[in-house]
Amino acid sequence: MKRSAGVTSCIIAVLIVIVAGGTLVAKWSLLQPIHTELVNRYNNDSPLYYESNSICKKIQMQRFNILTFPVACFIILIFILITKRTSLLRKQCPRGIAPPMPVDFLSRIDRKFAAVIFAMCADELFTIVKSIFESASSNSNDSGVIISYLERIFQVLIIGFRYYPLLAAVYLDSIVSLVCGTLYSWLDYSITIVNQGLCNTDFYVTLDQYIRAGNESSLAARFDYYGTGSTLLAIQLCTDIPRYLCLAYVSIKLPFLLIDKIRQRLKRSSMSDKERMMMKLTREERILLRISDPGSPDMLYVRNLFRQTDQRPRSHHLIARLLPKFIYEWRDDFTFSTRILCIYSSIILLLFFITVQACVIILPKLNSFQKSLQSTIDLFSTSSEDGNDDQPVDPATTQFPVPSLQRVYILAVVTTVLLITIQLLTLLANIRRNLFQAFRGDDSEIPRRQRSRYISYSAGNIHFGGYCIGYLIWGFILLAFFAIILWTCVEAFINFGSVRLxxxxxxxxxxxxxxxxxxxxxxxxxxxxxxxxxxxxxxxxxxxxxxxxxxxxxxxxxxxxxxxxxxxxxxxxxxxxxxYMCRLDYSPLGRKLELMDGGFSAYCGYIHTECCHRHPVMLIFASHLFTQFKMNQYKQIEHLGQLSDPDRLMYAQRQKKSLRAIRKWNLGVFLIRNPMIAFFRKAYLKQLDVDDLHALTDLDGDANNRNQRLAIYHRRGSVAELSVIEETNAELHKQQRF
Structure with a gap:
């Protein structure tokens, strides 16, 4: 516990609580006059709406927050100018400018910060989903389907541009980017408080919303149900707690990163040559070097490959010791990528907002809905023997008496949330298990990778995160609907004892x-x-x-x-x-038709892409080579620093002449010891046609591919190489027969 909670983390946590608490107090001071005004209107039987402040017109234009958009675009332009192009169009663009990467989803760089940002995006996404359902229920959309769809796309782009500078600032990790990100986060935080306190409240209706709803407001039903006291105001503030905790974390974490960066810059004069060389490396290079550390998850995975399951060392995390293994086994040799954390943070906050809104908004309307539902059911059934519909309905004589829907609805929502939570946790465990299976080539659950489906895998990997969120929303709706039906039947049996239908x-x-x-x-x-x-x-x-x-x-x-x-x-x-709607690893179509399921195809694309780019053995090998290269480079620099200027010049000339011969000698020795690698060199592959290239590079080929590879080796390999190849193939056939 002492190792996991540092002094800086404790200070950040305390500051987050203080800033979030102050924000809630500020929002309460903004909402209190609005609540008082609407209560007075309710007592006087006046239309229940409030006129938003004049500053809302400057912040919003056609329901879009455009005040931060120009600032975000300007900061993105600054980041483009300070980002160096590394691979694409370097000759055509000599200055080397490039758009910065907001998040590296395949790595573990700044996972917590990216997850918090995506949780904030879930809040914006829920606003869009809520507006879609409101427009569909009120039939107030006069702009057409295509225009509405384009508006939603524009809203999503605005959300992306809003949070792009924050993610890019942390990923670039420079003083300029962190200064811009800090100032922008404070500006966005201030505007969010004003916007959500005066312009866009969750439970109070503005004049524009009242007009779009056809001069109708559901606020009267909420006042009837929750009262005119401070209950509704307290619910609003409690709903905003996760939202403002995320905003406070971003606005505090960025200044701490900036201070740490300045402190590193000031200590550069007292650093050793090795530390200075490490500072010159990019973040990707430093992370690649850390992969080969003894305590890294990838190194632990490679070590555990040679151990039995019961011989693996126990995890050092506190949560691993508290969590029972039959629920979830915490493993130190595996960490989820940034993408999974971002998706799950978005899903958790989205599920929280959906649950709260579903309870607060719908519960006051259930009494009137129950009466109309009972009258509709009795209209299609015989309520009395003489068929007189004007008589009052007795629950004992009706075919299906409707019980109290409030308790039924609460039980249905709780059941839905529990089922979805269990399914999401199971999906998280299955992602790890399927990745382990893909690492060792096990295709018992995920279909084997095929070359003909590489494009489909890439497209599915792109869709994976969005499909998770979309399937969650639709699964919540369907589960809630059928849970209401089930609990209504149970409640009817408990209350009335007998229901004839x-x-x-x-x-x-x-x-x-x-x-x-x-x-x-x-x-x-x-x-x-x-x-x-x-x-x-x-x-x-x-x-x-x-x-x-x-x-x-x-x-x-x-x-x-x-x-x-x-x-x-x-x-x-x-x-x-x-x-299982929210489970992408499960296909209801069955094993033969599972690839026709869009969600399961996206999941397979994600698993195969992660396996290709995050395989621990591959990363350890690449990290080992890169570490050796940097160590040799550092030794040469250290040796040159000990020489005088004339000796340094002579050493450089001698090294220049002999370097090419040394490389060729090392390459020759390496190929003699590893003859199979000679067949995968660039010069060798250029001599082959397309079919031979596919046969060599296809890792999941069948017997025909293996025979074609052997024929290629016989055509182009030497006698010594062919003997090694035949021995290797014989060993592989023995293992396959075993």
């Missing part, structure tokens, strides 16, 4: 289901004790004559049972498809 439905379903399960149990019982040898421990037929007679008569009986089972199969597929 449900009883009639169950009387027609239960006998068929009981007969199906009886037949299945009978088949298993006979198979265990009559039709299989050794009590079912061996798949060998016993009593062959009796088995054939039983199959003959079961053929006609199972035809009728199959019709009933097909209906059950359809219902179960719908049921489990709804429960």
């Amino acid at each position: 449900i009883e009639t439905l169950l009387k027609s379903i239960i006998p068929s289901l009981l007969f199906i399960y009886f037949k299945q149990y009978l088949n298993k019982l006979l198979a265990r004790y009559v039709f299989l040898q050794h009590g079912g421990q061996v798949l060998a037929i016993n009593n062959r004559r009796i088995l054939m007679i039983f199959i003959y008569f079961s053929l006609f009986l199972d035809a009728f049972l199959g019709f009933i089972s097909s209906i059950t199969r359809l219902l179960l597929s719908v049921f489990y498809g709804i429960i």
Whole structure:
């Protein structure tokens, strides 16, 4: 616990709580006059809306926050000018300017900061989703489908430009970028407080919103349900706690990063030559060097490859010791990438906002909805024997009496949140398990990588994060709907004891289901004790004559049972498809058709892309080579520093002459010791045609590819190399047969 909680982290945590608390107090002071004005209007039976402040017109234009947009574009332009181009169009662009990378999703650079930023984006995303449902329910959209779609795209782009400078400032990690990011974060924080306190409140209606809703306001129902006290105001402030914690973290973390960067710059004069050389490296190069450290997750993974499962060292994290292994086994040799943390932070905050809004907004409307629903049900059913619909309805005589929907709705929301939380945690564990399987070439769950689907994998990897969020929203809606139906039936049975409509439905379903399960149990019982040898421990037929007679008569009986089972199969597929809607690692289409599922294809693309770019063995190998190269380079610099100027010049000339010969000698020795690598050199691959290249570079090829590779080696390899290759192929065939 002492190792995980440093002094700087504790100071940042205390400052976050102080800043977030002060922000909530400031918002309370802004919302209190609005709440008082609307309560007075409610008591006087006046229209329930408030006129927004004049500053809202400067902040917003057509519901878009455009005040920070020019500042963000200007900061992005500064970042473009200070970013150096490393690979693309270097000759065509001599100055080397390039757009900065906001986040490296395949690495572990600034994962927490990026996750907090994406959690803030979830707040903006929920605002867009909420506006879509409001416009669909009120039918107030007169601009057409295409214009509305373009508006949503423009909103998403505005969100991207709003948070782009914050992410790019931390990724560039320079004094200029951190100064710009700090000033921009403070400006955005101030504007957000004003905007959400005066212009865009969650539960209070402005004049523009009142007009767009057709001069109607649902605030009266909320006042009737929550009262005119400070309950609604307290709910609003409690909803804003995660939002302002994220904003406070960003506005405090950036100044601390800036101070740390300035401190490193001031200490440069007292640094050693090795530390100065490390400072000249890029962040990617420094991270690549750290991969080969003894305590890095990738190095621990490579070490654990040669250990049994029970011989792995215990995790040093406190959460790993507190969390039971049957729930989740915390492992030090694996860390999730930045992308997974960003996706899950967005999902958690989005799920929180959806749950709160679903409870606060819908609960006051359930009483009126229950009356209208009961009247609609009674309209299609016979409420009394004489058929007089004017008489009051007795719950004992109606076909389906509707119970109190408030308790039903709360139970349904709690059930939905619990199911989705369990599914998300299971998905997180399955991502790690599937990545481990992909690392060792196991295709038992994820289909094997194929060269013909590389483009599909890349496209699916791009869709992965967005699909996770979209499937979550749709899964929440479907689960909540069916949970309401289920809890309504349970509540009706508890309150009224008997519901004739449900009883009639169950009387027609239960006998068929009981007969199906009886037949299945009978088949298993006979198979265990009559039709299989050794009590079912061996798949060998016993009593062959009796088995054939039983199959003959079961053929006609199972035809009728199959019709009933097909209906059950359809219902179960719908049921489990709804429960597993937010799980991209599960495809309801089955193993043969799973790649036709867009969500599962996106998941496969993500797994294969992560395996290609984050394989621990590959990273350790690359880090080892890069470390050796930098160490030799440092030794040469250190040796040159000890020489005088004439000796340094002579040494440089001698090194220049002999360097090429040394490289060729080292390359020759390396190829003699590793003859297989000679077939993958650039000069060798240029001599091959396209089919031979595919046969050599295809890692998941079949027997035809292996035979084609062997034919290429026989055509172009030497005798010594072919002997090594044949021995290697023989060993591979032995392992495959084993």
